Amino acid sequence: MIDQNGKPVTKAALKTYLATYNGGVRGSKEFGALPRALVIVCDNLAVGKTTYVKCSDGQVQLTRKADKSIGASI
Numbered sequence: 001m002i003d004q005n006g007k008p009v010t011k012a013a014l015k016t017y018l019a020t021y022n023g024g025v026r027g028s029k030e031f032g033a034l035p036r037a038l039v040i041v042c043d044n045l046a047v048g049k050t051t052y053v054k055c056s057d058g059q060v061q062l063t064r065k066a067d068k069s070i071g072a073s074i
Contacts, residue, residue, distance in 0.1 A: 008056035
C-alpha cells in the first residue's frame with residue numbers, strides 16, 4: 001500500500017490510519033489524509049470477511065467486525 005506521498009506504508013502507520021478510519025468522521029481533514037486505496041478496501045469489506053494488505057515491512061490481515069469497524073492483526 002502506498003500513502004499520499006507515494007511512499008510505502010509501514011505497519012505502524014497502517015495502525016494509525018485504521019484508528020482514524022474507525023473513529024474519524026468522513027469529510028474531516030484527518031479522514032481526507034488517509035490513503036485512498038485503504039478507504040476503498042475498507043469500504044468494500046463485508047462483515048465477517050477478511051482481506052490482506054501488503055505493507056513495506058510485511059503483510060497485515062484486515063477484518064470487518066460485527067460492529068462495522070476494521071480490525072487488524074499487526
